Amino acid sequence: MNLTLFVGIDVSKSSNHVYAMNLNRDKLLSTNIPNTQDGATIIESKLCDLLMKHRLSKIIVVLESTGVYSAHLATYLSNSKYLSIYDSRVFIINPKISKNYRRSFSDMDKTDPKDAFVLADIARVGRTDGLTPFKGAQRLALERLTRHRLHIAELLSTEKTYALNNVFLKFSEFESLFTDNFGKTAVELLLEYHTTDDIIRSSLEDLTAFIIKSSKNRFSDSEAVATKIKAAARASYRLDKTAYDPINLSLASSINVISCYEAEIREIDKAIIRQVAGFNQIHYDVLISIPGIGKVFAAGILAEIADINQFESDDALAKYAGITWRKTQSGKFEAEDTQMTKTGNKYLRYFIIQAANMARQFIPEYRDYYQKKFDEVTTHQHKRALALTARKLIRLIYGLLSTNRLYQ
Known part of the structure; x- marks a missing residue:
């Protein structure tokens, strides 16, 4: 019998909707609590009560990455001395994971309780397996x-x-x-x-x-x-x-x-x-092994990716960073200029583009690729070539991080 409490928390600026279930998908809790320090203490207390009442020995909490709004609660719960007794694990996941999983509930309305349910069910079906638990204050x-x-x-x-x-x-x-x-x-x-x-x-x-x-x-x-x-x-x-x-x-x-x-x-x-020391050291070593990616850019990429296992492919990572393009085509005409989507994580996009600009100066393959893309058009040459080089770098980053291999 699985003795795990699965918890999903849908976070907003003013409140958190908490949904808890067991392995059988029985609803054990569904409530809305203010997104404040006192609210976090109430959530902690309610979860401890559930663990004791149902004689459970483990708890998995899942939140979406919602910028600063989820940071305080995730840090508080991951550092809770009361929850730690029960082998607690807190995960902040890429919103694309929950969006894709929600599609399996085609008739479900999009409301806060349902969103929290989806997050809890992600934990229940094992979608957090292989992900790195939130490291609280250090990552923040x-x-x-x-x-x-x-x-x-x-x-x-x-x-x-x-x-x-x-x-x-x-x-x-x-x-x-x-x-x-x-x-x-x-x-x-x-x-x-x-x-x-x-x-x-x-x-x-x-x-x-x-x-x-x-x-x-x-x-x-x-x-x-x-x-x-x-x-x-x-x-x-x-x-x-x-x-x-x-x-x-x-x-x-x-x-x-x-x-x-x-x-x-x-x-x-x-x-x-100083801060990055000891934070996912293996992936940090992988990133700085790529010529041109120094310690600061590696730290910036690592802080935003957090866990490469959240992404099923380099395409997913590129979409998360917003380094993708929409085609502009009509009949046989195809525009020379296509706009980058820029709908993803602007911080990750910045550090990857900066890293690509350095990598092209140190890696002949990337230098030649940049020059080839530069010569293909007559407008916005540098921006276009650098963005495409960044997309190429994403494939390398994903490949190395997902296999824990150093650049050779």
């Missing part, structure tokens, strides 16, 4: 860090775009000079010279000395760089003198903000590397 902490990194990275990108608008007004040919528009030498050039006329009036010797000092003599030919800068200054538009002061002030402010964001990202990266 890692996820918060990696998602915050994306938040700061987006702010940094926005600020750089905004700053470049002011850069163009001040020095319209500036972006042709440096590979990194916000590198040390580029930034010091923007701050040191008030106008492009100041650069033109500066002697070649003085400008060369400035380049040597600001770059710490890292250019192979600093005089050639200085000559190029003077030529760009001559080719640039001029503004009325009254416009330069506010533009320079805005630029200085943006550069300070950019510097702050970059410093924050460095600190967050250190925290991510």
